[in-house]
Amino acid sequence: MNHVVVVGAGLAGLRTVEALRGRGFTGRITLMGEERHRPYDRPPLSKAVLKGEADTSFVDTDLDALEVDFWPGVSAKSLRAGVVETTEGEIGYDGLVIATGAEPIRLPGDGLQHVLRTLDDAHELRAVLVPGARVAIIGAGWIGAEVATAARRAGCEVTVVESARAPLSTAVGAEIGARTVPWYDGIDLRLGAMVDSVDEGGVRLVGGEFIEAHVVVTGIGVRPAVGWLAEADIDLHNGVVTDEHLRASLPGTVAVGDCAAWWSRRWGTRLRVEHWDTALNAPEVAAATLLGEEAVYDPVPYFWSEQFGHMIQYAGHHPAGERLVYRGEPEGKWSAVWLTEDDTLAAVLAVDRPRDLVQGRRIIDAGHRLDTERLVDPQVSLRDC
Numbered sequence: 291m292n293h294v295v296v297v298g299a300g301l302a303g304l305r306t307v308e309a310l311r312g313r314g315f316t317g318r319i320t321l322m323g324e325e326r327h328r329p330y331d332r333p334p335l336s337k338a339v340l341k342g343e344a345d346t347s348f349v350d351t352d353l354d355a356l357e358v359d360f361w362p363g364v365s366a367k368s369l370r371a372g373v374v375e376t377t378e379g380e381i382g383y384d385g386l387v388i389a390t391g392a393e394p395i396r397l398p399g400d401g402l403q404h405v406l407r408t409l410d411d412a413h414e415l416r417a418v419l420v421p422g423a424r425v426a427i428i429g430a431g432w433i434g435a436e437v438a439t440a441a442r443r444a445g446c447e448v449t450v451v452e453s454a455r456a457p458l459s460t461a462v463g464a465e466i467g468a469r470t471v472p473w474y475d476g477i478d479l480r481l482g483a484m485v486d487s488v489d490e491g492g493v494r495l496v497g498g499e500f501i502e503a504h505v506v507v508t509g510i511g512v513r514p515a516v517g518w519l520a521e522a523d524i525d526l527h528n529g530v531v532t533d534e535h536l537r538a539s540l541p542g543t544v545a546v547g548d549c550a551a552w553w554s555r556r557w558g559t560r561l562r563v564e565h566w567d568t569a570l571n572a573p574e575v576a577a578a579t580l581l582g583e584e585a586v587y588d589p590v591p592y593f594w595s596e597q598f599g600h601m602i603q604y605a606g607h608h609p610a611g612e613r614l615v616y617r618g619e620p621e622g623k624w625s626a627v628w629l630t631e632d633d634t635l636a637a638v639l640a641v642d643r644p645r646d647l648v649q650g651r652r653i654i655d656a657g658h659r660l661d662t663e664r665l666v667d668p669q670v671s672l673r674d675c
């Protein structure tokens with residue numbers, strides 16, 4: 291293989307370049323990205339950058355030392371075997387890495403909607419989170435909760451509108467989400483409220499109520515950024531479909547990060563995980579696969595969120611129907627674990643209990659069963675259950 295083209299210069303794209311070089315690939319690598327910035331981490335955008343504690347979050351890497359042709363501000367527009375058409379013309383490849391991530395979903399309406407995906411989004415939003423500003427945040431998921439944290443801290447008057455009956459419902463279920471409701475102290479949290487449109491001056495709810503706002507932030511989720519592949523001869527279904535080696539259906543192509551829906555042997559299903567740990571670690575497997583080596587990506591998925599002074603960490607995968615057991619009371623530090631029918635640990639969510647997370651992740655990886663009677667006692671460490 292002489293030339294690898296990496297489309298998408300986020301963390302997954304960059305890490306794949308690093309992994310290719312780390313594995314001894316000496317051919318040409320082109321890394322193109324729609325954004326004009328060099329690769330950066332996104333988690334700080336809704337945390338340190340939004341709070342004004344940092345201005346950037348560039349990944350510490352040396353593109354010159356990696357001998358990569360970096361094309362910032364260049365988008366891939368379409369793909370046919372061996373050729374990517376870009377905003378700067380066509381480029382041929384022998385190996386292709388699809389790492390185009392995900393893009394925020396917007397709501398109907400003519401009003402200005404902020405979203406938070408890019409460094410530029412974060413700077414624009416930070417500039418308007420000023421004391422007294424009326425801020426309406428649509429969606430009480432991970433991004434909504436973290437933006438609400440920053441907006442409240444900035445002295446804004448915050449309303450959060452969520453269509454489900456609790457925050458975080460889509461990700462971890464309404465029962466766990468309900469435990470986070472008290473964290474919204476001082477915030478007008480509207481649960482079970484559906485937004486009709488974002489209009490001039492605020493948000494119109496289904497039913498007609500209008501919530502006035504100077505700033506509207508839409509945080510209702512993302513979709514894989516694969517529009518440019520619509521006409522390509524490649525399987526797409528909730529992202530780029532790959533096997534357990536991260537190999538896509540088009541020969542010579544791998545997909546990584548938020549845009550990849552890979553087959554997990556461990557869970558017996560296809561997973562697409564929109565979290566940092568996947569973008570960090572999947573590239574090692576993608577690079578190996580591209581170079582013809584044998585490698586399988588089958589992690590215990592992991593993510594975290596920092597909201598309202600709490601650290602939430604999650605590891606595992608819990609299809610609907612798993613049994614939920616709590617360790618600790620909602621007012622303090624607590625964890626929730628999902629157990630399968632035979633008491634095997636499927637997933638753990640830890641709130642300010644990092645040890646539960648670390649131990650839980652290992653237990654999930656090993657496929658161990660737990661003693662449920664010991665489990666409910668938060669004083670007993672997970673590894674002793």
Ligand code: FAD
Nearest residue numbers: 298300301302324332333365366391547548564565566593
């Ligand atoms: P991306 O980071 O989206 O990078 C893809 C890149 O490809 C983008 O720069 C995009 O512009 C570019 N691109 C798209 N289409 C094209 C095209 N056609 N041509 C060229 N380039 C293209 N995860 C956690 O686990 N914990 C957290 O606390 C956390 N916080 C987050 C906070 C925010 C605000 C955001 C946005 C995400 C957060 N995440 C968090 C998720 C994590 O950042 C993502 O999972 C990770 O960034 C995915 O990396 P990626 O490289 O796959 O995709």
